[in-house]
Amino acid sequence: MHPLTLRDAALFTDLYELTMAAAFFREEMRETATFSLFARRLPPTRAFIVAAGLEDALEYARGLHFTPDAIEYLRSLGRFEPEFLEYLGSLRFTGEIRAVPEGTVIFPDEPMLEVSAPVIEAQLLESALLNACHLQSVLASKAARIVIAAQGRDLAEFGMRRSHGTDAALKAARCAWITGFGSTSDVLAGRAYGIPLSGTMAHSFVTAFGDELEAFRAYARAFPDSAILLIDSYDTLEGARKAVTVARELAASGHALAGVRLDSGDLLTLSREVRRILDEAGFPGVRILASGGLDEHDIASLLAAGAPVEGFGVGTRLNVSADAPSLDLVYKLVCYGDRDVLKLSEGKETWVGAKGLYRSFGPDGLIAGDVLSLGVETPPTGSVSLLQVVVDEGELLRPHPSLGDVRRHCAGQLATLPDQLKRLQGHGEYSVAVSPGLRARQERAQAAVGAPRPG
């Protein structure tokens, strides 16, 4: 069972979802609406999105219901008619959801998911679906950059302390794992998701002893085969020499020091000097881990300069997605009944209609072009359809993929990215084509609301 439970999750919504629902109810508007959840644009530092949070989104949809307590609270607001509240009390999600598999790489305007359901049901999902998909797509997209930068070096997610709350902390571990991190420090996340745990020691452990060597020895006594010593509390090179002492003592009793961690200072210079100290003492197998406010750029620089670092601990800047803490992810009505709809608000135009999304690959296996079309159009020859029906009549069509499957899928997705999209800075743009059919429907819908035709 998940360690974090949201009671009365149906109330985890913006008030206007409920007031709009009340007005739809009053007007007897019950036709099927299609909403599309997509990113309008990317932050400048993102070339792609790793779609994540879909399992939570689907679980929210299929579990949607208002408890008597929730109804009672809504009644207490004095805003809603009794008939509407009664209707809400029996409301369940009965619609269809199409989604890309979690861990799929997508681009602006490409739906991560689409919901087709009676308009009230579909509307009521907006806030919670966005919350789930936004958080995890933000985190997975950031983590993917770090995975790319680390070129196969071991990565540990250990930023729970500065994640935005409990939910974000758990999800950071999940998203880091999906994209290729090797472990998390978050024990609860480890249990919840079956992610390997890792950890070293804090400065407080060293300073509690006062004597650094005694601290190292004490830790090695407790964990003689897995100790990673934090050597920068006072003087890093002195710390490295003390680590050698402990490594010798461990070796003498048939154990082995696992590693040392550098958490401050010039990590390139220090890692080289520490490597030399360890190697000269005969401990080439003692790993050097680096941490301390690192992000993908720091890791790339260290590795480009040849820093002898075997693993990185990444925290805050991953866990809050420091350079891009939000995505412009939206949930927009694109069809109501048999009528395509769109808004024209400046800079916020949307594509009409339920979508198809198809991807083609080059002979090298790399992605070669996406087509955004209407769901009813014929897919481009040889393309892969990214949107799949995952919920029908309110029920999951198959179990969620295991986290291991999502991780493998995501690795496969990242492997299809051309170098120019994997660049950490100055990345290229990926071309998403719009099908002629979608473009024609868009123009008809624009004409219907009196918009000028695109030039």
Added chain:
Amino acid sequence: MHPLTLRDAALFTDLYELTMAAAFFREEMRETATFSLFARRLPPTRAFIVAAGLEDALEYARGLHFTPDAIEYLRSLGRFEPEFLEYLGSLRFTGEIRAVPEGTVIFPDEPMLEVSAPVIEAQLLESALLNACHLQSVLASKAARIVIAAQGRDLAEFGMRRSHGTDAALKAARCAWITGFGSTSDVLAGRAYGIPLSGTMAHSFVTAFGDELEAFRAYARAFPDSAILLIDSYDTLEGARKAVTVARELAASGHALAGVRLDSGDLLTLSREVRRILDEAGFPGVRILASGGLDEHDIASLLAAGAPVEGFGVGTRLNVSADAPSLDLVYKLVCYGDRDVLKLSEGKETWVGAKGLYRSFGPDGLIAGDVLSLGVETPPTGSVSLLQVVVDEGELLRPHPSLGDVRRHCAGQLATLPDQLKRLQGHGEYSVAVSPGLRARQERAQAAVGAPRPG
């Protein structure tokens, strides 16, 4: 009851807290440790921190316990001795916590809270206490800037969809309310914290009807006395004219249109033109609300230019604290037994010892200087002590203040800030003095670990 429950919260921790605890246990280190939770430095865009998250932090400490399930999971990791796991099973927090009242303005190096407890208990609190205090202090500090910028205009927090998960969404509503926002759109947060709810309508409501006027009329029928119409779906000025039509129809039946919302475009120009349309039609009482990716700078600019906007809806950039999504908040061991301790890691030096924190005020009532001292020193004459004992022997000394009390306290705190600290850009620095006693103890501790004396 809080809508979000974290089961086995004791596992919501970094693995190293548990491995360090195991080593402390093995070494029979049971003396009292004092940890200090403070910000090392501020992001460039922050002149102060609004301390928040303390209620959650204290509840975590006093509720700390490992369930049999949690112990079983730890056992399954194969890292811990049975004796230690047995000890963990009966562990409770028995120590003391001193904290500033929630909503207090603090500065770098000033403890938000300090924990004095047997070292294992105090160490095990680190990750969760940081997570709670970090999230809410980030959010409250950002919200305070928006409150300052809004100069008394009404503020609605409505960014739950892009908050980092469920916990952050609830806490954003709480923190915005603490600092002076008037409402939230998050229904669950409204119920959990007793915060007034507000909301308007989404573009989907308008586009579902297709005919904007019909959409407005339908919403007004459902909410004839509280309707706020979103008028930018197609053409904002046309939307304003249709709002006038609805305002007339409402007036004819004894009701009143509450307001209109602008969510895109040039908000200054549009708000003026919309105001003119409403006024000329005889509806000076219809309020104009503005939204659309706004932050404190946008709000300040609009108001400085005289935009006739009565209220602002603020979302994403508040909810993720876009310009500063993290604070360099740390939890550092400052004393073990009767020995002051510190680390010397480059750029991460800490002040030793359990602290006193005192604030003086000028004749104008504004803050005039803080002193960071040792807890045992005599407070400066006429100063106010900011740190208070709130937990003793593991028990709360008094109930948590109500959220209303926290809100009033925070308003009082913001009122003591001089203009130069309230500036949104190019703010001044506030001087935190270090007492001679603390400085002397620091130098003795540095000498004990062989550090050079500060120059």
